[in-house]
Amino acid sequence: DTGVSQDPRHKITKRGQNVTFRCDPISEHNRLYWYRQTLGQGPEFLTYFQNEAQLEKSRLLSNRFSAERPKGSFSTLEIQRTEQGDSAMYLCASSLGQGTWYNEQFFGPGTRLTVL
Protein backbone atom coordinates (compact mmCIF):
# COMPACT_ATOMS: atom_id res chain seq x y z
CA ASP A 1 0.00 0.00 0.00
CA THR A 2 1.57 3.29 -1.10
CA GLY A 3 -0.92 5.65 0.56
CA VAL A 4 -0.44 7.93 3.55
CA SER A 5 0.04 5.98 6.76
CA GLN A 6 -0.32 7.12 10.36
CA ASP A 7 0.72 5.54 13.61
CA PRO A 8 -0.78 4.83 16.04
CA ARG A 9 -4.40 4.58 14.88
CA HIS A 10 -5.68 5.06 18.40
CA LYS A 11 -4.14 6.60 21.50
CA ILE A 12 -5.65 6.87 24.96
CA THR A 13 -3.72 8.97 27.45
CA LYS A 14 -4.19 10.69 30.76
CA ARG A 15 -4.38 14.44 31.06
CA GLY A 16 -0.93 15.96 31.43
CA GLN A 17 0.91 13.26 29.51
CA ASN A 18 2.84 13.86 26.29
CA VAL A 19 1.93 12.04 23.09
CA THR A 20 3.61 11.77 19.69
CA PHE A 21 2.06 10.76 16.39
CA ARG A 22 3.82 9.77 13.20
CA CYS A 23 2.83 10.29 9.57
CA ASP A 24 4.44 8.70 6.53
CA PRO A 25 3.36 10.49 3.35
CA ILE A 26 3.15 9.12 -0.19
CA SER A 27 6.79 8.69 -1.11
CA GLU A 28 7.12 11.24 -3.93
CA HIS A 29 5.04 13.92 -2.18
CA ASN A 30 6.97 16.94 -0.97
CA ARG A 31 4.13 18.61 0.95
CA LEU A 32 2.75 17.27 4.22
CA TYR A 33 -0.16 18.67 6.20
CA TRP A 34 -1.63 18.09 9.65
CA TYR A 35 -5.32 18.62 10.38
CA ARG A 36 -7.50 18.02 13.42
CA GLN A 37 -11.11 16.91 13.32
CA THR A 38 -13.53 17.00 16.23
CA LEU A 39 -17.01 15.51 16.35
CA GLY A 40 -19.46 17.17 13.99
CA GLN A 41 -16.82 19.36 12.37
CA GLY A 42 -14.76 19.21 9.26
CA PRO A 43 -10.98 18.86 9.44
CA GLU A 44 -9.19 22.02 10.63
CA PHE A 45 -5.74 22.94 9.38
CA LEU A 46 -2.90 22.82 11.92
CA THR A 47 0.36 23.11 9.99
CA TYR A 48 2.15 22.14 6.81
CA PHE A 49 5.61 21.39 5.47
CA GLN A 50 7.23 21.66 2.11
CA ASN A 51 10.08 19.19 2.29
CA GLU A 52 11.57 19.80 5.76
CA ALA A 53 10.49 23.44 6.04
CA GLN A 54 7.43 24.24 8.16
CA LEU A 55 5.69 26.90 6.10
CA GLU A 56 2.60 27.73 8.08
CA LYS A 57 1.13 27.14 11.52
CA SER A 58 -2.48 27.71 12.52
CA ARG A 59 -3.34 29.72 15.60
CA LEU A 60 -4.99 26.46 16.72
CA LEU A 61 -1.47 25.11 17.21
CA SER A 62 -0.71 26.25 20.74
CA ASN A 63 2.79 26.16 22.18
CA ARG A 64 2.03 22.70 23.53
CA PHE A 65 2.01 21.40 19.95
CA SER A 66 5.12 20.88 17.88
CA ALA A 67 5.57 19.27 14.49
CA GLU A 68 8.71 18.22 12.68
CA ARG A 69 9.69 16.75 9.37
CA PRO A 70 13.43 16.34 9.83
CA LYS A 71 14.46 14.80 6.53
CA GLY A 72 11.55 15.86 4.39
CA SER A 73 10.01 12.40 4.57
CA PHE A 74 7.96 11.33 7.62
CA SER A 75 6.60 13.82 10.12
CA THR A 76 5.83 13.75 13.84
CA LEU A 77 3.27 15.76 15.78
CA GLU A 78 3.86 16.03 19.52
CA ILE A 79 1.38 17.31 22.06
CA GLN A 80 2.81 18.14 25.47
CA ARG A 81 0.78 18.23 28.70
CA THR A 82 -2.35 16.96 26.97
CA GLU A 83 -5.73 18.41 27.91
CA GLN A 84 -9.17 16.90 27.47
CA GLY A 85 -9.86 19.45 24.74
CA ASP A 86 -7.10 17.85 22.68
CA SER A 87 -9.28 14.77 22.16
CA ALA A 88 -9.84 14.59 18.41
CA MET A 89 -8.90 12.77 15.23
CA TYR A 90 -5.51 13.95 13.97
CA LEU A 91 -5.22 13.64 10.21
CA CYS A 92 -2.16 13.79 8.03
CA ALA A 93 -2.26 14.52 4.30
CA SER A 94 0.32 14.81 1.56
CA SER A 95 0.49 16.27 -1.91
CA LEU A 96 2.93 16.92 -4.71
CA GLY A 97 3.47 20.65 -4.70
CA GLN A 98 4.84 22.04 -7.95
CA GLY A 99 5.00 25.81 -7.82
CA THR A 100 1.51 27.21 -8.12
CA TRP A 101 0.12 24.10 -9.78
CA TYR A 102 -2.29 22.47 -7.40
CA ASN A 103 -2.39 18.77 -6.70
CA GLU A 104 -4.94 17.18 -4.44
CA GLN A 105 -4.14 16.34 -0.86
CA PHE A 106 -4.44 12.67 0.03
CA PHE A 107 -5.27 11.80 3.61
CA GLY A 108 -4.15 9.05 5.92
CA PRO A 109 -6.52 7.08 8.17
CA GLY A 110 -5.93 9.38 11.14
CA THR A 111 -4.93 8.94 14.76
CA ARG A 112 -7.79 9.13 17.22
CA LEU A 113 -6.63 10.67 20.51
CA THR A 114 -8.65 10.32 23.70
CA VAL A 115 -7.48 12.29 26.72
CA LEU A 116 -8.96 11.06 30.00
Place this chain on the structure above:
Amino acid sequence: DQQVKQNSPSLSVQEGRISILNCDYTNSMFDYFLWYKKYPAEGPTFLISISSIKDKNEDGRFTVFLNKSAKHLSLHIVPSQPGDSAVYFCAARDHTDKLIFGTGTRLQVFP
Protein backbone atom coordinates in the same frame (compact mmCIF):
# COMPACT_ATOMS: atom_id res chain seq x y z
CA ASP B 1 -16.17 32.70 11.02
CA GLN B 2 -17.06 29.71 8.87
CA GLN B 3 -15.64 30.40 5.41
CA VAL B 4 -17.00 27.18 3.92
CA LYS B 5 -20.53 26.15 4.82
CA GLN B 6 -22.54 23.02 4.24
CA ASN B 7 -25.95 23.91 5.52
CA SER B 8 -27.54 20.48 5.18
CA PRO B 9 -26.20 18.13 7.84
CA SER B 10 -27.91 15.14 6.24
CA LEU B 11 -29.53 13.97 3.01
CA SER B 12 -31.46 10.82 2.27
CA VAL B 13 -31.87 9.61 -1.34
CA GLN B 14 -33.29 6.54 -2.95
CA GLU B 15 -30.93 4.27 -4.88
CA GLY B 16 -30.79 5.21 -8.56
CA ARG B 17 -31.90 8.79 -8.00
CA ILE B 18 -29.74 11.91 -8.04
CA SER B 19 -27.98 13.15 -4.91
CA ILE B 20 -27.20 16.87 -4.77
CA LEU B 21 -24.91 18.15 -2.06
CA ASN B 22 -24.44 21.87 -1.64
CA CYS B 23 -21.67 24.09 -0.36
CA ASP B 24 -21.33 27.85 0.04
CA TYR B 25 -18.19 29.88 0.63
CA THR B 26 -17.42 33.45 1.54
CA ASN B 27 -13.84 34.06 0.39
CA SER B 28 -13.63 35.05 -3.27
CA MET B 29 -9.88 34.37 -3.21
CA PHE B 30 -10.34 30.61 -2.99
CA ASP B 31 -8.93 29.17 -6.23
CA TYR B 32 -9.64 25.48 -5.99
CA PHE B 33 -12.49 23.45 -4.57
CA LEU B 34 -12.62 19.80 -3.64
CA TRP B 35 -15.06 17.20 -2.42
CA TYR B 36 -13.98 14.47 -0.05
CA LYS B 37 -15.91 11.41 1.10
CA LYS B 38 -15.42 10.03 4.58
CA TYR B 39 -16.39 6.72 6.14
CA PRO B 40 -16.35 6.29 9.94
CA ALA B 41 -12.90 5.68 11.43
CA GLU B 42 -11.17 6.45 8.12
CA GLY B 43 -9.49 9.52 6.69
CA PRO B 44 -11.22 11.59 4.00
CA THR B 45 -10.95 10.17 0.47
CA PHE B 46 -10.55 12.60 -2.42
CA LEU B 47 -13.49 12.46 -4.81
CA ILE B 48 -13.44 15.29 -7.33
CA SER B 49 -12.17 18.86 -7.65
CA ILE B 50 -12.69 21.99 -9.70
CA SER B 51 -10.56 25.01 -10.42
CA SER B 52 -12.10 28.45 -9.93
CA ILE B 53 -11.64 29.14 -13.64
CA LYS B 54 -14.11 26.40 -14.55
CA ASP B 55 -17.80 25.98 -13.86
CA LYS B 56 -18.15 22.22 -14.25
CA ASN B 57 -16.07 19.11 -13.84
CA GLU B 58 -17.31 15.59 -14.41
CA ASP B 59 -15.88 12.22 -13.43
CA GLY B 60 -18.09 9.23 -14.00
CA ARG B 61 -21.15 9.46 -11.78
CA PHE B 62 -19.83 12.57 -10.05
CA THR B 63 -20.16 16.14 -11.32
CA VAL B 64 -19.18 19.29 -9.50
CA PHE B 65 -20.68 22.65 -10.48
CA LEU B 66 -19.21 25.99 -9.46
CA ASN B 67 -21.15 29.27 -9.48
CA LYS B 68 -18.60 31.93 -8.60
CA SER B 69 -21.01 34.84 -8.61
CA ALA B 70 -23.13 33.08 -6.01
CA LYS B 71 -20.07 31.61 -4.23
CA HIS B 72 -21.77 28.25 -4.41
CA LEU B 73 -20.75 24.79 -5.50
CA SER B 74 -22.62 21.53 -5.65
CA LEU B 75 -21.83 17.87 -6.08
CA HIS B 76 -24.19 15.73 -8.14
CA ILE B 77 -24.10 11.96 -7.90
CA VAL B 78 -26.05 10.12 -10.58
CA PRO B 79 -27.19 7.43 -10.14
CA SER B 80 -26.81 7.17 -6.38
CA GLN B 81 -25.73 3.81 -5.00
CA PRO B 82 -25.87 2.40 -1.45
CA GLY B 83 -22.04 2.43 -1.36
CA ASP B 84 -22.18 6.22 -1.70
CA SER B 85 -23.53 6.45 1.85
CA ALA B 86 -20.91 8.44 3.76
CA VAL B 87 -20.16 11.94 5.01
CA TYR B 88 -19.20 14.35 2.23
CA PHE B 89 -16.98 17.34 2.91
CA CYS B 90 -16.59 20.34 0.70
CA ALA B 91 -13.17 22.03 0.91
CA ALA B 92 -11.61 25.15 -0.54
CA ARG B 93 -7.95 25.95 -1.06
CA ASP B 94 -6.70 29.32 0.07
CA HIS B 95 -3.67 31.20 -1.19
CA THR B 96 -1.39 29.46 1.31
CA ASP B 97 -2.34 26.00 0.01
CA LYS B 98 -4.19 24.83 3.11
CA LEU B 99 -7.71 23.48 2.81
CA ILE B 100 -10.71 25.01 4.57
CA PHE B 101 -13.41 22.40 5.14
CA GLY B 102 -17.15 22.61 5.63
CA THR B 103 -18.86 20.71 8.42
CA GLY B 104 -20.00 17.88 6.17
CA THR B 105 -23.24 16.39 4.88
CA ARG B 106 -24.17 12.83 5.76
CA LEU B 107 -25.61 11.11 2.69
CA GLN B 108 -27.70 8.01 3.08
CA VAL B 109 -28.72 6.09 -0.04
CA PHE B 110 -31.49 3.61 0.64
CA PRO B 111 -32.71 0.78 -1.62
